[in-house]
Amino acid sequence: MRNRFYFQPKYFLYWLLVFALGRATFLLYHWPRTSQLDAASVARTFIYGVRLDGSAAAYLCLLPFLLLVAAGWFPKLRVARIIGVYTGVMGTLVALLTVADVELYRAWGFRLDNTPLQYLSSPAEMAASAGSSPLGLLALIFGGLLLAGYWLYCGLLTPLPPQPARFGRLRAVAVALLYSLLLMVPLRGGVQQIPVNQSDVYFSTTHPFANHAAINVPWNVVQSMPLGELQQNPYQYLPDTTARRLVAQLYLPAADSGPAPRILRMPRPNVLFIVLESFTAKLVGHLGGERGVTPTLDSLARTGLSFRNIYASGDRSQKGIVALLSGYPNQPTTSIIKFPRKTENLPNLARSLGAVGYQSSFYYGGELAFANMKSYLLAAGYQRLVERQDFRRRDQNSKWGAHDHVLFGRLLQGLRQQPAPFFATAFTLSSHEPFEVPMRPRFAGTSETNLFRNSVAYTDHALGQFLRAARQEAWWGRTLVVIAADHGHHLPGNSGGHEPAKFHIPLLLTGGALQPHLRGRSIATFGSQTDVATTLLAQLGLPTQEYRWGRNLLAAPPVAVPGGFAFYCFTDGFGVVQPQGAVAFDNAARRIIERDSTVTRQQLRQGQAYQQQSFDDFLGR
Known part of the structure; x- marks a missing residue:
């Protein structure tokens, strides 16, 4: 029966x-x-x-x-x-x-x-x-x-x-x-x-x-099948020769520019890369945002090296991770991380540093399977991955996994045992929706904006506790700490999906390996997440040719963009920010969404060329 x-x-x-x-x-x-x-x-x-x-x-x-x-x-x-x-x-x-x-x-x-x-x-x-x-x-x-x-x-x-x-x-x-x-x-x-x-x-x-x-x-x-990988570039705005020329000019250093300043006390320091979830410049005081939300970051701007005009390449975590670690721009309707066979061909800091003896690790309190990040990190050559399943069950106290103070505690413990030189990456998660954090609210009320403020304040506090403890560690004196956000946020203020304010993020360098006389210096050049890997490798004296979509933020900017530039993608559109202003363009409608009166036609053409050439590169991977 x-x-x-x-x-x-x-x-x-x-x-x-x-x-x-x-x-x-x-x-x-x-x-x-x-x-x-x-x-x-x-x-x-x-x-x-x-x-x-x-x-x-x-x-x-x-x-x-x-x-x-x-x-x-x-x-x-x-x-x-x-x-x-x-x-x-x-x-x-x-x-x-x-x-x-x-x-x-x-x-x-x-x-x-x-x-x-x-x-x-x-x-x-x-x-x-x-x-x-x-x-x-x-x-x-x-x-x-x-x-x-x-x-x-x-x-x-x-x-x-x-x-x-x-x-x-x-x-x-x-x-x-x-x-x-x-x-x-x-x-x-x-x-x-x-x-x-x-x-x-x-x-x-x-x-x-x-x-x-x-x-x-x-x-x-x-x-x-649903990914709908395109075989032809839908963003053909200019003749290919013109687009290639305009993009090349964006990365061509000035003929009379001298060598970039050296910011490190030693040639091969440890590198600790901390990626902050959703940290928008709108909540960072030293970037012109609200005061009192991120006292740790604001303090680091006074004691470290800060960059005032850095923009996220996209609007999602997986896009920001690829932009930061591979120096690779985002795509407007998809993400390269969805295609492991493409990401296997990308350069990556873990691989570049591993080639000269760095030991690599990646720490995250959530599940690395999210958005195919695990396949990307393993293909990149990370030797050790720590994720949600590696934390004690009682420490998985967030909807997403382990809250940030737990993550930083695990990171501190792991770095004590990691051979030098090391390249360690930590990715926070507590400032992600639903913004539930294990700390007494600093901002009263249950509005989504205040919940977000509290979550950012909590992560900033956890970061501060970690850095205070790290300064007592033996490895601190030989370590460069890079702190950046994975992307910005529409809150506070409900910035539109195309607005530059949504993409403006912090970037700071600190740590014992930083030259003392550079501490407190602020860099005004405009740049993108895709420039971070190139800047770091240049300081370490390592090749940067693979990172063709990044430039050294500490070097003189190109003649074509005297104050630097940042390119970002949103859903089927792009934006370009330069000192004179910003322009946002809708790829589907083929029209300008928003444009500052000081923006030139050349800036729009540079953005169109960048969109066209970067997507060509994506298709060819």
């Missing part, structure tokens, strides 16, 4: 086994790379990959499970044949994707996604691309996968037992429906806050191939 209701969990298991077989096929097909992995790493490709396998299996189980719900009410309904045909069709499609993937990975270096769709309108090119493939071997693998899938199905799932005669319809429907509802858990990869994504299966800091092997190909193909 119970055997009929074993079918659904066994059907889910069937797809897990099919996907495990596909992964084994991938590893064997690429044996030269697989042989470079140790046995534990090979095993982890299956262990970590099971989350995406389970999500894909859950999607494939939805229709058969709903058919079994209907069969519970209509016992004579012959669903076994329908499920068999459906499984055969889906199994053939999975086998086809598996075979296409194992060969395309050899040529492309990334797992199959929606990229082949661009060839559907060019069958000749598609045939030419497949010309060098070992078609006989691939056909043999395809046939083997079909036979294995058929054998598994026959051995595990046939025949489908009839529904027991005395088993009531309501009970039968209830059991089948319960199994269907339980699919929601594997479908989203578990019960965590953020649905499963590629980051959840990335585990290796040294072998990108191992991370790639853990990806489920059918899931990856379907997941990539």
Whole structure:
């Protein structure tokens, strides 16, 4: 009587086994790379990959499970044949994707996604691309996968037992429906806050191939469809030669400019990079914002090196992280971090510093799977990641994870054990919505603006406590501390999505490695998050050529932009800020949204050229 209701969990298991077989096929097909992995790493490709396998299996189980719900009410309904045909069709499609993937990975270096769709309108090119493939071997693998899938199905799932005669319809429907509802858990990869994504299966800091092997190909193909990766640049405002020339001028140093001042007491200091969630200049006193909200940052401006006119590259955390660590501009309708195969080609401070002996770590109180950040950080070469699951459960006292004072405590503990020179990055989270913080409110009232003020004040306070403790540590005297925001905020004042005020953020340098005579100095040049990596590497005497979208903020600005410039993106639009004013442009409507009267036509052309060229670069990654 119970055997009929074993079918659904066994059907889910069937797809897990099919996907495990596909992964084994991938590893064997690429044996030269697989042989470079140790046995534990090979095993982890299956262990970590099971989350995406389970999500894909859950999607494939939805229709058969709903058919079994209907069969519970209509016992004579012959669903076994329908499920068999459906499984055969889906199994053939999975086998086809598996075979296409194992060969395309050899040529492309990334797992199959929606990229082949661009060839559907060019069958000749598609045939030419497949010309060098070992078609006989691939056909043999395809046939083997079909036979294995058929054998598994026959051995595990046939025949489908009839529904027991005395088993009531309501009970039968209830059991089948319960199994269907339980699919929601594997479908989203578990019960965590953020649905499963590629980051959840990335585990290796040294072998990108191992991370790639853990990806489920059918899931990856379907997941990539809504991303709508463009193949042509929709932002063709100028002839390409003109756009390239205008962008090159933005980074061309003045002919008579001398060397940039040295701000460090030593050539290879430790670097501690602190990224503050949503810290808008509107709440930072020394940047002309409200007084009394960020006393720590305002104090650092008097004792460190501050930059008054820095703007975020975008309006989301994942965009700010890429801009700060890779010096890479944002995209107006998507984000490069959604495409791990693109972010693997980006430069990154962790990799640049790691090449000269720096030990790297990244600390975050939340889940790094959020917005694919984990895959980005692992591809960047970070050697150690600390995230929500690494904190004690009692310390996960925020909706997002561990509050900032807990994060800074863990950071302080970790830096005591980290070999020098180190490059450590910490990313706060408490000033993110819903702005709940473990501190007595400094600003009365429950308005969203005051809740936000209190959350910023709390993080500023936690940062101050951390810095006071850090100054007592042995590593402080040889450490440069870089403090920047990931993006700004519309509060207070409800700035429009295109307004420069929403993107204005703090950037400060402090620490024992800073030259004493530069402390308290303020830099007026206009710049972007994309300039931070270049500025830091230039001070360390390291190459910056890979960071083509950044300039040294401490060097003389280019002749084309005497006071510097900042470019930022919002939803299908961009803005350019220079000392003479700002202009915001709507890409969809192809018109100016807002423009200061002092802004020249050349500034708009520079923004259009930047948008055009940066998106060309994104498409080519």
